[in-house]
Amino acid sequence: MTLAGRRVVLGVSGGIACYKACTIARRLTEMRVAVDVVLTRAAAEFVGPITFEALTHRPVLTSLWQRGAALAHVESGQNADLIILAPATANLIARAAQGIADDVLSALLMARTAPVLIAPAMNDEMFAHTATKQNLQVLRDGGWAIVGPDIGPLAEGASDRPGRMSEPEVIVAEAERMIRGADGKWRGKHVTVTAGPTREAIDPVRVITNRSSGRMGFALAEAAYARGADVTLIAGPTALPLPHGVKAIVVDATSELEEAVRNALPDTDVLIMAAAPADFRPTLRAGSKLPRGEGALEITLEPTADVLQATRDKRKQGSLSIGFALETSDGVRHAREKLDRKALDMIVLNMANEPGAGFEVETNAVTIVTASNTTSIPQMPKREVADRLLEAAEELF
Ligand code: CTP
Numbered sequence: 001m002t003l004a005g006r007r008v009v010l011g012v013s014g015g016i017a018c019y020k021a022c023t024i025a026r027r028l029t030e031m032r033v034a035v036d037v038v039l040t041r042a043a044a045e046f047v048g049p050i051t052f053e054a055l056t057h058r059p060v061l062t063s064l065w066q067r068g069a070a071l072a073h074v075e076s077g078q079n080a081d082l083i084i085l086a087p088a089t090a091n092l093i094a095r096a097a098q099g100i101a102d103d104v105l106s107a108l109l110m111a112r113t114a115p116v117l118i119a120p121a122m123n124d125e126m127f128a129h130t131a132t133k134q135n136l137q138v139l140r141d142g143g144w145a146i147v148g149p150d151i152g153p154l155a156e157g158a159s160d161r162p163g164r165m166s167e168p169e170v171i172v173a174e175a176e177r178m179i180r181g182a183d184g185k186w187r188g189k190h191v192t193v194t195a196g197p198t199r200e201a202i203d204p205v206r207v208i209t210n211r212s213s214g215r216m217g218f219a220l221a222e223a224a225y226a227r228g229a230d231v232t233l234i235a236g237p238t239a240l241p242l243p244h245g246v247k248a249i250v251v252d253a254t255s256e257l258e259e260a261v262r263n264a265l266p267d268t269d270v271l272i273m274a275a276a277p278a279d280f281r282p283t284l285r286a287g288s289k290l291p292r293g294e295g296a297l298e299i300t301l302e303p304t305a306d307v308l309q310a311t312r313d314k315r316k317q318g319s320l321s322i323g324f325a326l327e328t329s330d331g332v333r334h335a336r337e338k339l340d341r342k343a344l345d346m347i348v349l350n351m352a353n354e355p356g357a358g359f360e361v362e363t364n365a366v367t368i369v370t371a372s373n374t375t376s377i378p379q380m381p382k383r384e385v386a387d388r389l390l391e392a393a394e395e396l397f
Helices: 018-030 041-046 049-056 072-079 090-098 104-111 124-128 130-141 168-183 215-226 254-267 331-341 382-394
Strands: 007-012 034-039 082-088 116-120 162-164 190-195 230-235 247-250 270-273 280-282 301-303 320-327 346-351 363-370 374-381
Touching (some): 007 072, 018 034, 018 041, 018 049, 034 041, 034 049, 034 072, 034 104, 082 090, 082 104, 082 168, 090 104, 090 116, 116 130, 124 130, 124 162, 190 254, 215 230, 215 270, 215 382, 320 331, 320 382, 331 346, 331 363, 346 382, 363 382, 374 382
Parallel strands (some): 190 230, 230 247, 320 346
Antiparallel strands (some): 280 301, 346 363, 363 374
């Protein structure tokens, strides 16, 4: 999920949330973004420029009078892919809205041509103030994007009103969506991703399930959101936190997954079936917990629905359907057979016996099979595999 070659200005104004701006700088740098940090004087009181310089490996701008950076306040905001203001105090928001350019950051904002993402952070009274509301409206009308603020503890104590800056992960996710989504390829596209296992009840406390962790599907949902799509994630039981920005529907049994997919399909432009539905369920579900007893317990299983097959008639015309295939031998042949049988545009082949691929691991190694092509993707983190899969899907639009 590299954003190599992209440039971001991170404008930091003076509030206690400055310490979280360090995480934003670090995370973007890890994504190979060139991050130019610009501090107001108040921000530098909270976190010094050396901290940001060490995190970004780049000089930090703190003043209009900095030697060697005479034009930086103009050039940085014109050459960047995005300007992030985090934290944005009431004072910075007011100066930006009113066109006051009395320090390096506010001057940069007046001269900028790059898009801006604002992450307000302030006391709840300050955020509720009419002046702040009006100033934010001016900026919103000018096309600036706003993330947060959240409701949550403020430096001065608990609050049930917004003021707290959004978490760094959320700000980075929104920033990535603005940068990657700028090409418009996924904008307005409805992507439905299914993820994780399903489970079938034996009795009120016991289930049959499989080892799917949900990671591949969650990574796909995250990656599709980052490209600008509207994402619905239909997830079976997993231990993973729901990704930011997606509409999540949590299901349990294969029949619930089937119903959720059926409901989503008429609006879905791209369906990605990364879930590992349980293929069998007990013929009878005991109403109360089965006693241990003495001898063996026999459970008769019946097949569940093949969700892809059963919901085929609900697919929107012109939409793309992508499936996964988990195989142990003769993978490409079986995958191609599933591509036809399930009427898919693309199938992602996982070999179950390959180390570092498939269930319960952070990485994957897959082969993309379409009607005309077979492409191998070597082992890499699941989020990177997700990006490769979406790039391959783009070619089928
Ligand atoms: N799938 C589905 N409904 C099921 C089982 C699987 O829609 N009940 C979907 C999976 O989400 C995946 C694709 O079908 O996208 C292929 O899954 P896989 O388990 O490889 O294939 P099966 O159809 O279960 O076939 P088999 O077990 O015979 O390999």
